Amino acid sequence: MPVMQYIEAVRETLRSEMRRDPNVFIMGEDVGKRGGVFRATQGLIDEFGEERVIDTPLTESAIVGVGIGAALYGMRPVCEIQFADFIWPAMNQIISEAARFRYRSYGTWFVPMVIRAPYGGGVHGGLYHSQSVEAHFAHSPGLKIVAPSTPGDVAGLLRAAIRDDDPVLFFEHKGLYRAVKGEVPEGDYVIPIGKADVKRDGRDITVFSYGKALHFCLEAAQMVAAEGIDAMVVDLRSLRPLDEETILNAAARTGKVLIVHEDNAFMGIGAEVAALIAEKVLFELDAPILRLCGPEVPAMPYSPPLEKWYMLSPEKVAAKMRELAAF
Amino acid sequence: MPVMQYIEAVRETLRSEMRRDPNVFIMGEDVGKRGGVFRATQGLIDEFGEERVIDTPLTESAIVGVGIGAALYGMRPVCEIQFADFIWPAMNQIISEAARFRYRSYGTWFVPMVIRAPYGGGVHGGLYHSQSVEAHFAHSPGLKIVAPSTPGDVAGLLRAAIRDDDPVLFFEHKGLYRAVKGEVPEGDYVIPIGKADVKRDGRDITVFSYGKALHFCLEAAQMVAAEGIDAMVVDLRSLRPLDEETILNAAARTGKVLIVHEDNAFMGIGAEVAALIAEKVLFELDAPILRLCGPEVPAMPYSPPLEKWYMLSPEKVAAKMRELAAF
Amino acid sequence: MATQTRNRHQELGLSDEQMLEIYRYMLLTRRIDERLWLLQRSGKIPFVISAQGQEGAQVGAAYALVRGKDWLAPYYRDLGKVLVMGMTPREVFLAAFAKQGDPSSNGRQMAHHWGHRRWNIISGSSPVATQVLHAVGVALAAKMKGHDIVVMTSLGEGSSNQGDFHEGLNFAGVHKLPCIIHVQNNEYAISVPLKKQLACENVADRAPGYGMPGVVVDGSDVLAVYAAFREAVDRARRGEGPTLIESKCVRLTPHSSDDDDRTYRPREEIERARQRDPITRTRAYLYEVGLLDEEREQALEVEIRREIDEAQEYAEAQPYEPVETAMRHVYKEA
Amino acid sequence: MATQTRNRHQELGLSDEQMLEIYRYMLLTRRIDERLWLLQRSGKIPFVISAQGQEGAQVGAAYALVRGKDWLAPYYRDLGKVLVMGMTPREVFLAAFAKQGDPSSNGRQMAHHWGHRRWNIISGSSPVATQVLHAVGVALAAKMKGHDIVVMTSLGEGSSNQGDFHEGLNFAGVHKLPCIIHVQNNEYAISVPLKKQLACENVADRAPGYGMPGVVVDGSDVLAVYAAFREAVDRARRGEGPTLIESKCVRLTPHSSDDDDRTYRPREEIERARQRDPITRTRAYLYEVGLLDEEREQALEVEIRREIDEAQEYAEAQPYEPVETAMRHVYKEA
């Protein structure tokens, strides 16, 4: 199995899907000759031409809205939002339009579209190049939301997203682009959207996470293992729908639940995971459901000490794991 | 104490605050001679003139963005979004701008602004005139979110919102505008934002709700009281911040918690309330934390049977109360 | 038939039959619209929003498209357009009553939120101007696929101030896409009069900023409208790109059945607006060129009334969608 | 001083001292900008985004405002403007190093997100074009209060395609607000060249659609810029409303320190752009009119270098904001 970077998995999956289906095309800001500001689409314009790798004007609402129109006509646009932080001008098109075409037309119109957006911090991005935005969208029926943590998951889930007949928001943690390498199965590798993945089994505590924080959890699990705490680490991967079955089984298995994400806690994904568990398997619990998340400030500050203060780390996660295990 | 309709409480509070402070002004679509499509601002243009009751072009992003600018200059704009459903074009201005000015400028710039928006269904509004949008905003630090259920609370909280030095989203359930009457204390009546209100005390189960659903809960409490179930009904009122203390005390008091809102469940306000309880007072619970919410469809359908299917009712709430009490 | 040899519709290449068809669509639009108000006022349907005063603009525009081939991203007033494109009066009434079989949404959406897969009428929503981007996207896709279709979208002049209008026209201009953006300027956005909505004289004055022609046309003159759109359609099919067309219209009713325009609209102004009624004007033309006389007009009215009666009756008799289907079509079904 | 009697700055009512001050601001902007790149390339600061090539447009524009009275909603390249409005080099370096005391954000925001309460410089964010609406709002408030201030905002030509630009200009036009929208057209939005961004020749061509004058000016000619802005400022103060001014500029650097422009920008094009360097051009003018010679120029460079050295040193020596303050100012403090 080839080993590649997270961002290579994005690029190579785009490439293979564009080769496979002439309806797949890319549009976004600087995706062409520049290959994207992170180079996720680098070289694709050379292979597929500027008709299928479209540098759009600087207009997120149009990127999504025009994508919707193209999807209605039978294309499969993969729209790039340069930074997740800049997705808000497209909110109306995503929430009011993409998410509702199928329902409002009783299934006669639908929007097979992917919206890719790099999110997350720890990259000196300050308030507007570090945000996690997934929670704002996960509330909306009609959307699917994916946030992979490994190159393999990127490939399998991005392929699934492109082939999906409904709009999928595909969030790529920019802090993982070049930091994480991993195996990517060759060929037609598809991971169904809606399945969580137990990235580490364990008997003492259950930790739910996704994105970059998932890696902190795995590292932290190593750290506390030495102290005799055996942590199960579940990668949610799909944020809407959540994989209820895996989540409830994992919670019940240890009776002790910690949810970890970079995004702030209040109304974050962790709230729904906690609520789900508290509704469906409350009597299996031996401890309060803990959350370890970003702080309640409007976004990640810029100066190095403040950014570090904001970001999670294996140490912070390990400390919380110990707290939970002690119950 | 004068008795008035919910919508009259909106109008009269606006009037009294505009009389008190020349910096308070209104802007929005059709707020002038038309007095708003619901007539919430009726007559205000006659008293304050079209300079202070501004009919804007049909542009939500501008309504909020221009409001922000005016607030930066020292005004206190009360911006009306005609229907909460149409707030999305202003998402960027609300999330990226209004919510962050204070933090990003270390307190030197700030935005004393109120955004009023009628929300909620049961009024033959279909997919785009019925939505609950509060959950999408409640995730954002920097914003305050208020959703009153009675004329008295409207008056006290709207006054607080206008005097607040930070941006407040003020959601008015349009189904209550003329359906609910109540006493409104005279004079300088202010309810601090961030305080929940126990609208009915009870010993057997605790129900959290807000908006129109709150009234269903009160009616349902009456219904089940006859069967010997004594329900405590807490009106959250302020959705960000939530009143942790009142919520945790109320949950602990009965050990049985039901959360009811019209908005769909997944990532709704109820998720955060449940997560909070499951984290802070889990060991006080005698039953799973239940949620009774709108279904997971993109929005409320139009045809009468489908709308009825979507909406909550005292009967539906009472049935869920019984289920909870039976644990 | 005693028509004059030189008349305006023949100059435009329209046969007498086509001219009559155009008028028939306009009248059908008006009469359905009036019926909907009656039904609303008698409590049989919850809501109506009118095409009245804009039938010339709508029918003239849509008549320049090819039904079943070209695409339409309409707005709520576009009753005239959707009829020309293929929607039937039955289907209109099904939507009005929110009954089963309504092709727009099967009762999910408020009436007047048109959509029809069969006729390439893209499902519309309530937030204004979003459809402009969808139309542009369809045009982009068609261009990529090498299909020579034309996409038309409509919106009001108030809605032309929304960001999506700007972004959509700019995108269409940059990519020279085969689409026509039709602004139906009826001088009001609910209660807000033109001068509080925009500071330019014509919405079409914005076209140069998007590198496309901007055309102003009298929306009460159906033939002028048709001519303007036919030219834009030809231009689009030749690959020369988009056109912005503004038709100056009047709104003969309140904004919708939820509105009461007495606080903001002087009665004399409405009277003046009636002078610009496109139906009256086209009718006069037909009399002038001898395509209509009292007898033929009477027959046409009777025929239309029957069609409407039948359609209404049919729709009223249909069941509502059962609630068992309420959770369907949130996502693709397995 | 051996100046000619007739020269362009005097025709504009600018004294020799003012003309020299203008040049000094331009040069200061350039030298600070160059220093920031050095610091970035040597790993001392994480990020820089340049004003290089736009100093004439920025200084000429801001010089037409009244410091401490008028307002500015800048964008990230506006180093030249914020210096003219009152920000000091020390403050610029504090922001670059994200150190305590940075008046823009005290280390919260990325550098180049200018803000300064004392000088009416409104705090900016990263999402482009949002500031246009803030500027319009300030102008609305000032008009309501009867203050005769002028508000200026800046953005790039790529950003002029955003919905907020459209909504903002329309609002300003309808209400005839005292503001100036300054589009600094440097022919690129990161890697996207003009012809993929917009289909009109000039962004200023959009002004008629908002009922305001649209002015195109050579951004490398600081006096032409100043003249255009002074007229717009006068117009605004007379209550005649907003103006859209587009200055044609060049971008002499990659988009930012995160960018590498080699894949998308031919080297010869950059060489051509250098011919339009506003610094070279203004310097030549000063030599021509006798306000500068080698000696005086040398002295100016030394003085500016010293100022920059001192400012950088000062900023570097400041502490970071302590993390204890990280939760402050989310909401008003009690």
Ligand SMILES: Cc1ncc(C[n+]2csc(CCOP(=O)(O)OP(=O)(O)O)c2C)c(N)n1
């Ligand atoms: C984004 C958005 N904001 C507000 C509304 C409420 N609304 C519906 S129609 C309308 C006025 C539209 O005016 P115009 O564009 O001129 O079209 P007209 O109805 O006059 O044909 C308004 C404000 C809406 N539908 N969408």
Ligand SMILES: Cc1ncc(C[n+]2csc(CCOP(=O)(O)OP(=O)(O)O)c2C)c(N)n1
């Ligand atoms: C809403 C939004 N989308 C994308 C970006 C990323 N971005 C930053 S600058 C820029 C290009 C801006 O080009 P232009 O407006 O011409 O200004 P210039 O940088 O050339 O001065 C882009 C795409 C952003 N900041 N905001």
Ligand SMILES: [Mg+2]
């Ligand atoms: Mg109109």
Ligand SMILES: [Mg+2]
């Ligand atoms: Mg540029």
